[in-house]
Amino acid sequence: MAEKNIQEQTIEELYAEANEHKINVGDIKIHAKRMKGKFRSIKWLTNSIWLILFFGPYLRWNGHQAVLLDIPNRQFHIFNITLLPQDLWMLSFVLLFFAILLAVVTALAGRVWCGFFCFQTVWTDVFTWIEDKIEGGPAKRRKLDKTPWDMKKITMRAKKYLLWLLISVFTGISFVAWFTDSFQLWKDLITLQASSTVWITILMFTVGTFYLAGFLREQTCFWLCPYARIQAVMIDDTSIIPSYDVPRGEKRGRLVKGKPVSEDQGDCVDCNQCVAVCPTGVDIRGGQQEGCIMCGLCLDACDVVMDKIGKPKGLIKYASWDGIRGKEEKPLFKRPRVWLYTTIMTIALAGIIYGLSGMESIELKVIHSRQPLFVLQSDGTIQNRYTLKVLNKLPADMDVKVSVKQHDLKGLIISGAEKPVKANHGTVTPVTIFVKVPKKNLTAQSVPITFVVDGKEETGQVYHSERESVFIGPKR
Amino acid sequence: MSEHEHNPFPEEGNTGHIWDDNLRELANPAPNWWMMAFYASIAFVIGYGLIYPMIPLSDSYTKGLTGWTAIGEYKASIVEVEAVRKPFEDKIAKMSAREILADAELSAYVEASGKVIFGDNCAACHGTGGAGNPDFPVLADDDWLYGGSIEQIQATITNGRQGMMPKMGGQQLTDAEIDKLANAIYNNGTVTKEPLYTSKGCMGCHGPDGKGMVALGSANLTDGIWRFSEPDQLASIKYTIKHGVNDASDPETRKPKMPAFKDKLSEQDIKKMAVYVYKFGGGK
Structure with a gap:
């Protein structure tokens, strides 16, 4: 009998808890309240970083587009730097760097990316701001959702959709502008001369932006975005994240006029403002949860209320779970994650710096012919054939001189390099070179040999690149 | 399974198929998105059938509105490649092998495009890159039996070669x-x-x-x-x-023979092959 009581009690507790943990499955549209505050201001500031997307493509540098990701011509121009497919390995370091940056920021301060920088958050924020301006606050919007379609509703909705569409179209065009000459793009769009790729990309981005930011909103973060999940598992008890101060707030209770506050009642007055302002519709008081994008808007809302009722601010604050529980917080340098992430980031950064510093304007690659590896000539020399590939990243063609340096190959004769080679700009120029060495002078089956190209601009600027290969002879 | 005369769950819209008292088959429709995708795929098939060849008939097939065929696409791409090659090929047709060799752009073109002709016709004996094989001469060296000038190479490919050396064993030499x-x-x-x-x-x-x-x-x-x-x-x-070599009086004689390619390859291709072989590194 007693056992059964316990069982029933447990189940009741489970149900009570289940009611606490509401999951936003998209059946109810979230209409978040907008309030002024510190984090709201920060959010506008971080949102504005995305203005670069819109205006960046029109920046010019030395007579060309400052940043141009020219895929058809396989060239990336980033200010002074020109990246060719040969430099693509650096991209993996760049990606690694940002991936780990995301990890380290998340481990230290939670989903900063999600809350303040992610395009989904930013565009949704702007779209709902427009919605708020046109249709009014959350209550009015909820009412409007339910009212039948009359002229007033149609005008309001049309206005809203039109503005959304405008932003979406500009998002699409701005995205494309990074990959092609931006001014030419506008000309092509206005004269309807743009390629089908351009139209389709713009269309996809327009539809995507309109639907994801306008309608899917926080559901994207809940069910579509893998980074949301990845970031959620990077947070631990030491991460400083927006948290509800449980010991201070509980037991929550409403303030009733003229009724004294009971002794065990905490600071939370259960006003639900934190839920009302949440763009993803979660209750931060339920603890850390997948829906929380850590945008800090509930901190603003709670602080306003605390101010009004004369209690200290910070019932919801940036704090670690360890801090909330009163446990000792580990200093930064004692956390293995910090060390690990820092190491990986340093490696990635070193890779990028190494790559950028080692980038030559003229680059030489040497391919030793394999069929045949070597040929015996009638004068008793061994001949090897090489294909030299001269990559010219300069804006103009250049004549380069090919030579061989530092070799232990006595009597070496190089042919095919008598005249300077014209290295065409922005591409690879192949040159066939034959090297002959008397057979008797060969000391080993394979001897290192270094090829050199030297070029000189009219301005006197000297370019130089070298590459080691091997000279192969018969088995000894 | 039993067909219940008295359906114990009349309100839920089941099919009336009930097992073991309460296991029953419901008549729920498939999800909306699924049905939409289903109809869309039917529409796709119809659209595809209209545009592309689709249904085999007894001695023909439905051609589709665009008249597209795989072989047609292949031929179109060949035409495309040939259009790219035409300016080069036209120039080559008017030039001698020596002139082609002197022209950096054209000889680079031959070096790049000649690989297929060489691979199909020459590499079986002379090896890729002219590396040679036992009994078949290396083409990348500068030792030529019939001369290594571009004209001599061209003549060798055109007419073939068959050398002769009398056997010296027996009566001539001990x-x-x-x-x-x-x-x-x-x-x-x-x-x-x-x-x-x-x-x-x-x-x-x-x-x-x-x-x-x-x-x-x-x-x-x-x-x-x-x-x-x-x-x-x-x-x-x-x-x-x-x-000896090719000595008919000795059955054990060596029998090397370079076949003539004038019937097998066009003059244009032979010219290209002469340049291609010359550029292996042994041309004189």
């Missing part, structure tokens, strides 16, 4: 003499000092300097490059002296 001669040849450059070379008439074809004669296609006996290259080179030289 085994001991063959040994002597073979050793003299094997030690590069010493063959002309061997008295037998003159007295037995070798120099008649291989020349007083032992370097061979282009007109006859006789081999250079003074360098380290062997027409018949074998692991035991000395034995190979002896065999050649004894049985």
Whole structure:
């Protein structure tokens, strides 16, 4: 009998808890309240970083587009730097760097990316701001959702959709502008001369932006975005994240006029403002949860209320779970994650710096012919054939001189390099070179040999690149 | 399963198929998105059938509105490739092999595009890159039986070559003499000092300097490059002296033959091959 009581009690507790943990499955549209505050201001500031997307493509540098990701011509121009497919390995370091940056920021301060920088958050924020301006606050919007379609509703909705569409179209065009000459793009769009790729990309981005930011909103973060999940598992008890101060707030209770506050009642007055302002519709008081994008808007809302009722601010604050529980917080340098992430980031950064510093304007690659590896000539020399590939990243063609340096190959004769080679700009120029060495002078089956190209601009600027290969002879 | 006359769950819209008292089949429709995708895929099939060839008929097939065929697409892409090649090919047609060789752009074009012709017609014997094979000459070296100028290479490809060396075994030379001669040849450059070379008439074809004669296609006996290259080179030289090359009177004679390509390849292609082979590194 007693056992059964316990069982029933447990189940009741489970149900009570289940009611606490509401999951936003998209059946109810979230209409978040907008309030002024510190984090709201920060959010506008971080949102504005995305203005670069819109205006960046029109920046010019030395007579060309400052940043141009020219895929058809396989060239990336980033200010002074020109990246060719040969430099693509650096991209993996760049990606690694940002991936780990995301990890380290998340481990230290939670989903900063999600809350303040992610395009989904930013565009949704702007779209709902427009919605708020046109249709009014959350209550009015909820009412409007339910009212039948009359002229007033149609005008309001049309206005809203039109503005959304405008932003979406500009998002699409701005995205494309990074990959092609931006001014030419506008000309092509206005004269309807743009390629089908351009139209389709713009269309996809327009539809995507309109639907994801306008309608899917926080559901994207809940069910579509893998980074949301990845970031959620990077947070631990030491991460400083927006948290509800449980010991201070509980037991929550409403303030009733003229009724004294009971002794065990905490600071939370259960006003639900934190839920009302949440763009993803979660209750931060339920603890850390997948829906929380850590945008800090509930901190603003709670602080306003605390101010009004004369209690200290910070019932919801940036704090670690360890801090909330009163446990000792580990200093930064004692956390293995910090060390690990820092190491990986340093490696990635070193890779990028190494790559950028080692980038030559003229680059030489040497391919030793394999069929045949070597040929015996009638004068008793061994001949090897090489294909030299001269990559010219300069804006103009250049004549380069090919030579061989530092070799232990006595009597070496190089042919095919008598005249300077014209290295065409922005591409690879192949040159066939034959090297002959008397057979008797060969000391080993394979001897290192270094090829050199030297070029000189009219301005006197000297370019130089070298590459080691091997000279192969018969088995000894 | 039993068909219940009295459906115990009349309100839920089941099919009336009920097992084990309460396991029943419901008549719920498939999800909306699924049905939409289903209809969309039907529409796709209809659209596809209208545009592309689809249904086989007894001796034909439905052609589709666009008239698209795989072979048509292939042919169109061939035309496309040929259009790219045309300016080069037109120039090559008007030029001699030597002129092509002198033109950096055209010879680079031949070097890039000649690979297929060489692979189809030449590489089986001469190896990729002209690396040669036992019994088949290396094309990348500068030792040519019939001359290494571009015109001579072109003539060799056009008309083929079949060299001849009489067998010297039996009546002409004793085994001991063959040994002597073979050793003299094997030690590069010493063959002309061997008295037998003159007295037995070798120099008649291989020349007083032992370097061979282009007109006859006789081999250079003074360098380290062997027409018949074998692991035991000395034995190979002896065999050649004894049985000759293409000597009909000796059934064991060596029988090398370079076929003529004038019937197999166009003049244009032969010109390209001459340039291609020349550029292996041995052309003179």
